[in-house]
Amino acid sequence: MSGILVYALHDGEGNFNKNSLGAISEAAKLAGELGGEAAAVVVGKVGDDVGGELGRYGAAKVFRAADVEEGLAQPIVDVMAKLIGEHGYSYALFGGGLLGFEIGAGLTARLAGGVTMEVTEVQAREGKLVALRPVLGDSAIADVAYVGEPGIIIGRLNAFDISESGSGEAEVVDVDVELSEWSTKAKMVTRGEARGEDINIEDADILVGGGRGLGEKDNFKLAEELAEAMGGAVAATRAVVDAGWYPYAAQIGQTGKTVAPKLYLAAGISGAIQHKVGMQNSENILAINKDPNAPIFEFCDLGVVGDLHKIVPKLTEAIRAKKSG
Amino acid sequence: MKICCLVKEVPDAAVTKRIDPETKRLDRSGEKNLNPFDTHGIEAAMQIREGGEVEVDEIVAVTMGPSSAVRALHKAVALGADRSVHLSDDALEGSDVCATGLALAKLLSSESPDLVLLGQQSDDGECYTIGAVVADHLKMPSLTQVIKIDVASDALTCERQAEYGYDTVEVQMPAVISVGDAINEPRYPSLKAIMGAKKKALDTKAIGDVGLEADQVGEAGSKTQVLGMNPPPAKQGGEVIEDEDTTETVEKIIAWLDERKLIR
Numbered sequence A: 001m002s003g004i005l006v007y008a009l010h011d012g013e014g015n016f017n018k019n020s021l022g023a024i025s026e027a028a029k030l031a032g033e034l035g036g037e038a039a040a041v042v043v044g045k046v047g048d049d050v051g052g053e054l055g056r057y058g059a060a061k062v063f064r065a066a067d068v069e070e071g072l073a074q075p076i077v078d079v080m081a082k083l084i085g086e087h088g089y090s091y092a093l094f095g096g097g098l099l100g101f102e103i104g105a106g107l108t109a110r111l112a113g114g115v116t117m118e119v120t121e122v123q124a125r126e127g128k129l130v131a132l133r134p135v136l137g138d139s140a141i142a143d144v145a146y147v148g149e150p151g152i153i154i155g156r157l158n159a160f161d162i163s164e165s166g167s168g169e170a171e172v173v174d175v176d177v178e179l180s181e182w183s184t185k186a187k188m189v190t191r192g193e194a195r196g197e198d199i200n201i202e203d204a205d206i207l208v209g210g211g212r213g214l215g216e217k218d219n220f221k222l223a224e225e226l227a228e229a230m231g232g233a234v235a236a237t238r239a240v241v242d243a244g245w246y247p248y249a250a251q252i253g254q255t256g257k258t259v260a261p262k263l264y265l266a267a268g269i270s271g272a273i274q275h276k277v278g279m280q281n282s283e284n285i286l287a288i289n290k291d292p293n294a295p296i297f298e299f300c301d302l303g304v305v306g307d308l309h310k311i312v313p314k315l316t317e318a319i320r321a322k323k324s325g
Numbered sequence B: 001m002k003i004c005c006l007v008k009e010v011p012d013a014a015v016t017k018r019i020d021p022e023t024k025r026l027d028r029s030g031e032k033n034l035n036p037f038d039t040h041g042i043e044a045a046m047q048i049r050e051g052g053e054v055e056v057d058e059i060v061a062v063t064m065g066p067s068s069a070v071r072a073l074h075k076a077v078a079l080g081a082d083r084s085v086h087l088s089d090d091a092l093e094g095s096d097v098c099a100t101g102l103a104l105a106k107l108l109s110s111e112s113p114d115l116v117l118l119g120q121q122s123d124d125g126e127c128y129t130i131g132a133v134v135a136d137h138l139k140m141p142s143l144t145q146v147i148k149i150d151v152a153s154d155a156l157t158c159e160r161q162a163e164y165g166y167d168t169v170e171v172q173m174p175a176v177i178s179v180g181d182a183i184n185e186p187r188y189p190s191l192k193a194i195m196g197a198k199k200k201a202l203d204t205k206a207i208g209d210v211g212l213e214a215d216q217v218g219e220a221g222s223k224t225q226v227l228g229m230n231p232p233p234a235k236q237g238g239e240v241i242e243d244e245d246t247t248e249t250v251e252k253i254i255a256w257l258d259e260r261k262l263i264r
């Protein structure tokens, strides 16, 4: 049976990740073309209504491993490996994200299955799936086929559109899985902690995003002064949040917030896909970056190639002057 | 405790990468360097040793790749590893993630490390997955994208950012940890260390030495097949200006903002 098994990530309270919902939608579409079914896997405490919820996106079945904790990959590898073994799913699909990469990688080892990652498109060709994957800094797209089963596909963020194509209720099947010994050797101490002060960036019309190009923590004042002059707020990339330069609450992207202000002014931000997904719907994007090859120049409306340390202070000054004059 | 650092030789970031149209593999000729992400793994090992919470007996740099990969090992040793191990065999050529993970796991098994450290991704392959593949083969717990490690005698407390914020995870050793680039600022090797690197022990192994058969690695052991390469869809960037005269640049930005009524 050419079925596809999809991992559905949630926050621990049953709110599903939108990349997972995209993956279920995609799996349902592909399974239709292959003549099989799409099934979802959830772990942790989720209610019976999960059948209706994931069924809407086209899952025919939802396997629920209630005793397995959400948030760490290896126990979920145990669950998915067992399901693939028992039910013969031909493919496992992940909507991207940290856990998707880790679970997919674990399955590759466990089941000797081929794996592709950062996949932007999946095609059914002659009854088999082919994954399209950008390589070499996205300068080429590789079409990758699988040798044997299962094939493991890890999508790039936002690669798969969410579509409520499901006909209705998915059957919820409870599964009991004995964990591998090594899967029990990592324990979550705290999950999903927000660090630093809680600042609101979602409501700002203008956001000045600061990245590693600012050079050091203290230079965030350049971004703050510009934001203040423009009547906006300051946002940040993961690189600077992880480095402790700015609070997590200001982080835009895959593992941060998603925003759509009237203006997103990116200063010293490369424009990595994980950042892009959080700000690409901004009405206007202006980027200042000294590297003409920075990916952000491929999706901004106005790109300025230059040193932000020269440009930003003058820009702040000019805006202040304009407002007061 | 023994730490193995997985390292990889990658094309220098400044060199344009290309796919060989014949073999559909990455053209790995040209300038090479140690994968910059792996230098964070070596630095993490050095900091564990210097931190003194646990006794680190040995830090071993481990790689798989063609003969040129010894340069990456020399760099790793210059950065602090005590010795290195190189799996080099013609049969390995063309290995995908599945085959590479198995080969590295077998190589690591022969060293019996308490901790395996590696960078979160390679500069060229961008697969993010090798650590977790290796860990499952070794039957060890693992965590990727770790930005802080605290060591106690037999366990690590690791932090990382995941989809819903920061996670703190306790991992028992032996373990495989892939580190993010925010974990540390790798040191520069001293001239003395660079000069001395070539004198440190370097063990070269063939697949048979680590219990691998030729059909488990290379193209034969791979479970993916590249059918073809195509150019990406054309991208449509916006207007781009070069900053030559900053006063002028700022005027242009102001005009652009004004046009969109963004200065109020």
Ligand SMILES: Cc1cc2nc3c(=O)[nH]c(=O)nc-3n(C[C@H](O)[C@H](O)[C@H](O)COP(=O)(O)OP(=O)(O)OC[C@H]3O[C@@H](n4cnc5c(N)ncnc54)[C@H](O)[C@@H]3O)c2cc1C
Pocket (backbone or CB within 6 Å): A097, A098, A210, A211, A212, A213, A214, A236, A237, A238, A239, A240, A251, A252, A253, A254, A255, A256, A257, A267, A268, A269, A270, A271, A272, A273, A274, A275, A278, A288, A289, A290, A291, A294, A306, A307, A308, A309
């Ligand atoms: C699973 C996962 C999840 C992630 N989640 C997120 C997320 O939610 N949000 C996020 O932002 N990232 C996320 N990332 C990280 C992401 O991949 C990038 O590493 C990060 O966005 C880079 O941040 P940056 O642009 O500040 O730094 P860099 O990529 O280092 O870019 C700095 C830029 O500044 C420019 N620059 C340097 N000096 C100057 C100067 N003087 N003047 C002008 N320009 C200058 C450089 O040319 C460069 O382009 C995630 C990664 C992974 C793997």
